[in-house]
Amino acid sequence: MDFVVIGGDAAGMSAASRAKRNRPDLNVTVLEKTGDVSYSACGMPYNIAEPDMDIEDLVVRHAQVFRDKQGINLLTGHCAEELSPGDKTVSGRTSEGKVFHLSYDKLLIATGASPVMPDIPGTELPGVIPLKTLDDGRKIKAFIKDRRVRRVVLIGMGYIALEMCEALRAMDIQADMVKSRPTFLPWMNADMAEVIREELESNGVVLHPGHALERIEASDDGLKLICPDLTLDADMILPAMGVTPNSELAANAGIITGIGNSIAVDTGLRTSDENVFAAGDCADAVHVVTGEKTWIPLALRANRGGWAVADNVCGKDVRVHGTVGTAVFKVFDLQVARAGLNAAEATKAGFDPAEVMIRSRSRAHAHPGASKIWVQMVGDKKTGCLLGVQMLGKEGVAHRINAAAVALHARMTVEQFSQSDMAYAPPFGPVWDPLLTAANQLLKKI
Amino acid sequence: MDFVVIGGDAAGMSAASRAKRNRPDLNVTVLEKTGDVSYSACGMPYNIAEPDMDIEDLVVRHAQVFRDKQGINLLTGHCAEELSPGDKTVSGRTSEGKVFHLSYDKLLIATGASPVMPDIPGTELPGVIPLKTLDDGRKIKAFIKDRRVRRVVLIGMGYIALEMCEALRAMDIQADMVKSRPTFLPWMNADMAEVIREELESNGVVLHPGHALERIEASDDGLKLICPDLTLDADMILPAMGVTPNSELAANAGIITGIGNSIAVDTGLRTSDENVFAAGDCADAVHVVTGEKTWIPLALRANRGGWAVADNVCGKDVRVHGTVGTAVFKVFDLQVARAGLNAAEATKAGFDPAEVMIRSRSRAHAHPGASKIWVQMVGDKKTGCLLGVQMLGKEGVAHRINAAAVALHARMTVEQFSQSDMAYAPPFGPVWDPLLTAANQLLKKI
Numbered sequence: 001m002d003f004v005v006i007g008g009d010a011a012g013m014s015a016a017s018r019a020k021r022n023r024p025d026l027n028v029t030v031l032e033k034t035g036d037v038s039y040s041a042c043g044m045p046y047n048i049a050e051p052d053m054d055i056e057d058l059v060v061r062h063a064q065v066f067r068d069k070q071g072i073n074l075l076t077g078h079c080a081e082e083l084s085p086g087d088k089t090v091s092g093r094t095s096e097g098k099v100f101h102l103s104y105d106k107l108l109i110a111t112g113a114s115p116v117m118p119d120i121p122g123t124e125l126p127g128v129i130p131l132k133t134l135d136d137g138r139k140i141k142a143f144i145k146d147r148r149v150r151r152v153v154l155i156g157m158g159y160i161a162l163e164m165c166e167a168l169r170a171m172d173i174q175a176d177m178v179k180s181r182p183t184f185l186p187w188m189n190a191d192m193a194e195v196i197r198e199e200l201e202s203n204g205v206v207l208h209p210g211h212a213l214e215r216i217e218a219s220d221d222g223l224k225l226i227c228p229d230l231t232l233d234a235d236m237i238l239p240a241m242g243v244t245p246n247s248e249l250a251a252n253a254g255i256i257t258g259i260g261n262s263i264a265v266d267t268g269l270r271t272s273d274e275n276v277f278a279a280g281d282c283a284d285a286v287h288v289v290t291g292e293k294t295w296i297p298l299a300l301r302a303n304r305g306g307w308a309v310a311d312n313v314c315g316k317d318v319r320v321h322g323t324v325g326t327a328v329f330k331v332f333d334l335q336v337a338r339a340g341l342n343a344a345e346a347t348k349a350g351f352d353p354a355e356v357m358i359r360s361r362s363r364a365h366a367h368p369g370a371s372k373i374w375v376q377m378v379g380d381k382k383t384g385c386l387l388g389v390q391m392l393g394k395e396g397v398a399h400r401i402n403a404a405a406v407a408l409h410a411r412m413t414v415e416q417f418s419q420s421d422m423a424y425a426p427p428f429g430p431v432w433d434p435l436l437t438a439a440n441q442l443l444k445k446i
Numbered sequence: 447m448d449f450v451v452i453g454g455d456a457a458g459m460s461a462a463s464r465a466k467r468n469r470p471d472l473n474v475t476v477l478e479k480t481g482d483v484s485y486s487a488c489g490m491p492y493n494i495a496e497p498d499m500d501i502e503d504l505v506v507r508h509a510q511v512f513r514d515k516q517g518i519n520l521l522t523g524h525c526a527e528e529l530s531p532g533d534k535t536v537s538g539r540t541s542e543g544k545v546f547h548l549s550y551d552k553l554l555i556a557t558g559a560s561p562v563m564p565d566i567p568g569t570e571l572p573g574v575i576p577l578k579t580l581d582d583g584r585k586i587k588a589f590i591k592d593r594r595v596r597r598v599v600l601i602g603m604g605y606i607a608l609e610m611c612e613a614l615r616a617m618d619i620q621a622d623m624v625k626s627r628p629t630f631l632p633w634m635n636a637d638m639a640e641v642i643r644e645e646l647e648s649n650g651v652v653l654h655p656g657h658a659l660e661r662i663e664a665s666d667d668g669l670k671l672i673c674p675d676l677t678l679d680a681d682m683i684l685p686a687m688g689v690t691p692n693s694e695l696a697a698n699a700g701i702i703t704g705i706g707n708s709i710a711v712d713t714g715l716r717t718s719d720e721n722v723f724a725a726g727d728c729a730d731a732v733h734v735v736t737g738e739k740t741w742i743p744l745a746l747r748a749n750r751g752g753w754a755v756a757d758n759v760c761g762k763d764v765r766v767h768g769t770v771g772t773a774v775f776k777v778f779d780l781q782v783a784r785a786g787l788n789a790a791e792a793t794k795a796g797f798d799p800a801e802v803m804i805r806s807r808s809r810a811h812a813h814p815g816a817s818k819i820w821v822q823m824v825g826d827k828k829t830g831c832l833l834g835v836q837m838l839g840k841e842g843v844a845h846r847i848n849a850a851a852v853a854l855h856a857r858m859t860v861e862q863f864s865q866s867d868m869a870y871a872p873p874f875g876p877v878w879d880p881l882l883t884a885a886n887q888l889l890k891k892i
Contacts, residue, residue: 010877040810040811040812040813040872042810042870042871042872042877043810043811043812043813043872046813046814046872046873047812050814053812053814057812058811058812060811288867298870299870299877300867300868300870300877300878300879300882301867303877303878304865320865321862321865322867323867324867325867326867326868326869327869327870327871328869328870328871328874329871330871330873330874335874337869339867339869364486364488364489365486365489365504365506366486366489366493366499366503366504367489367492368492368496368499396844396845398842398845398869398871398873398874398875399842399844399845399846399848399849399869399874399875400845400848401869402845402846402848402849402866402868402869402879402881403845403848403849403851403852405849405866405867405868405869406849406852406853406856406858406863406866407852407856409856409858409862409865409866409867410852410853410855410856410858410862412852412855412856416767416855416856417852419750419766419767419855420848420851420852420855421734421746421747421768421769421770421771421772421785421851421855422746422772422848422851423772423773423774423783423785423844423845423847423848423851424488424744424745424746424773424774425488425773425774425775425776425844426486426488426489426492427492427776427844428774428776428781428844428845429844429845431456431488431745431746431749432746432749433746433848435848436746
């Protein structure tokens with residue numbers, strides 16, 4: 001049986017490896033348009049921050065290992081361009097321009113997502129580089145070094161932009177962030193977003209929300225980002241406005257796409273074509289809290305989806321559970337985490353949300369070294385169910401959020417969650433864990 | 447209505463405060479035999495470690511505040527000695543020897559637990575001091591300072607003993623630990639216990655398991671702990687062999703006691719007498735995983751129980767959910783945590799356990815500063831349910847355990863837990879959270 005995988009990143013290589021492990025007799029071919037497979041994309045900002053580290057350190061497993069040790073027919077530099085579900089073939093072109101055709105019995109589309117580029121003139125200029133692929137990281141790292149970059153403008157204020165700010169400031173590079181929408185982190189509790197803004201500003205990042213982008217121009221000594229009421233000089237401009245799923249190949253082949261143009265899959269990662277699976281950042285998922293389809297491109301889901309596809313290709317019937325949108329990121333000394341819905345999302349999904357925001361401490365009463373922890377929690381007045389949590393603090397946030405994530409998976413009520421037996425020792429938190437304090441307060445409102 | 451509380455620590459003061467908040471017209475009297483109420487007992491080792499900190503810093507709220515601001519009739523130096531459920535009275539004696547009698551409509555027994563003392567001659571000698579009450583902490587701190595203590599022997603190797611070791615070593619005091627049972631941390635996975643043992647030894651703690659205790663003697667320059675095959679010299683000896691519930695008062699009044707001699711309560715914290723509640727370290731609880739009664743004296747449960755009693759005294763019908771035995775402690779640079787059952791406990795409770803132990807990392811591939819994380823996980827082959835987790839590592843353990851605790855509360859299967867959407871960012875863990883890696887491995891065995 002021929003199992004063909006389009007895309008050699010998290011979902012694709014997880015699927016290929018596991019399929020070959022499950023059934024060594026399987027012919028597994030991976031088509032990857034770049035030269036890179038299996039690398040830690042999320043590690044790029046941290047690698048870029050360290051001039052002494054090599055970007056190649058992020059490669060988890062080299063292409064040759066997949067070929068030699070795992071028996072995977074891994075074809076790098078192979079861009080899939082057309083899919084014919086009728087005769088079960090994929091065709092495309094290599095980086096040398098050679099056309100190829102491949103037939104499959106089962107296909108996985110794991111084409112990932114691409115950075116959203118601002119729709120303004122000048123994005124093709126040298127020094128305008130988004131951060132998505134390892135090659136982007138390579139280019140950014142080289143550009144910073146070769147051009148002695150001192151000023152960077154970041155377009156967008158999402159996770160990647162915030163992580164890149166920290167990397168740039170670590171190299172003492174000036175960082176300006178600009179975006180057209182007026183609200184900084186609109187999905188976040190406003191008081192908590194303000195704490196993050198202060199953290200950025202105290203680390204020398206300059207924020208410019210609410211500026212429509214007009215164009216990028218080359219200047220005498222670099223680039224200019226021009227807005228109607230603002231001009232920012234830069235040596236490099238990083239568009240970091242989020243990503244969009246690479247679903248054209250599937251859509252052009254008549255495969256159904258859905259939310260945010262992602263490829264619609266069932267819980268077995270099957271698309272509308274019985275022989276075609278999709279997984280990773282190009283595919284949608286079910287949100288456990290809303291029960292509706294969602295598109296949240298994150299690494300864990302890509303890996304998990306790849307495994308499930310491999311098992312299903314090999315004749316099992318593995319189902320992935322939904323997502324609750326758990327995410328964490330670091331902004332200088334702050335840990336920022338979320339899981340589930342905020343109040344606006346909850347209202348939109350048909351809930352009747354109540355919310356609280358509490359401040360607690362990262363260590364016990366009188367324990368030295370404590371810092372503040374903020375928790376925002378949302379519950380449903382109709383059912384009493386926990387709907388979402390946001391957290392913020394210098395310590396004890398990144399892993400605490402998982403307790404809320406598990407509670408969301410279990411569809412716990414706020415009351416049930418408030419009764420959880422959580423760990424206590426003075427160096428690690430107060431007797432009432434900040435999550436429990438938030439739940440206790442929220443209970444009074446629902 | 448007269449609500450009388452025996453014991454002014456976590457459960458007692460939580461109940462008294464909340465009852466008065468619920469119903470300001472209530473007459474709330476607290477009988478506390480010592481002079482201290484409302485302090486962070488768990489913070490004592492950390493306070494003792496810092497000669498510059500005052501032990502009184504651990505007081506969360508002073509007795510006078512409870513009296514003046516909250517209107518609680520708080521009687522310190524009042525030791526309850528006899529309970530007559532028939533005529534609803536408590537009698538006792540003050541620290542000045544004055545007899546008192548009090549009648550109640552509703553009573554809460556929150557007498558806590560007492561340290562287990564070794565049953566050997568010499569425990570009454572000066573310098574043999576257990577660590578339980580704030581006054582014990584005061585004595586230990588003063589003794590260390592006044593006698594210029596350089597050598598301490600700890601009897602027992604449980605949480606408190608381990609925390610005290612770290613405190614003593616921070617003051618460059620020699621620490622020897624001795625216990626009669628041969629196995630260090632018998633409840634823990636043996637490989638993981640060995641990591642803790644190495645951490646202790648590399649910090650200069652000397653362990654002597656498997657030595658029967660014979661007697662303590664005064665010596666020319668301090669004390670001697672004598673075992674048949676070992677004699678340890680010390681300036682101070684700390685018995686830290688665990689605690690036993692203070693249930694005599696209840697038992698003598700005919701109130702039913704159960705597991706480990708703790709007072710038997712229902713989920714509303716009611717004892718076998720309809721007007722008497724019990725909460726905190728003197729009371730039992732239901733273990734969520736086994737469904738059986740258990741006795742696990744920990745601070746969060748005491749506070750939660752106190753609140754529930756207050757609500758029930760005021761006419762509500764609040765039920766506390768069970769415990770899953772979540773605990774965390776710090777041993778020098780290690781965080782050690784557990785929730786639920788180990789394999790032996792699971793077998794004893796009638797499960798058919800499978801277990802795995804995995805090693806993972808605290809940060810992502812190629813992220814600097816990563817350290818090892820160990821996870822041991824137990825599941826039931828019959829039902830597929832998650833039964834317990836133990837974790838160990840230098841970072842990322844203390845709060846991760848709560849995700850397992852919530853899963854145990856929700857009675858999740860290992861498969862469901864393995865599908866949890868956990869947070870990922872390179873500074874905080876690998877893509878597959880160590881808990882998920884353990885769950886994935888355990889799934890292969892059940």
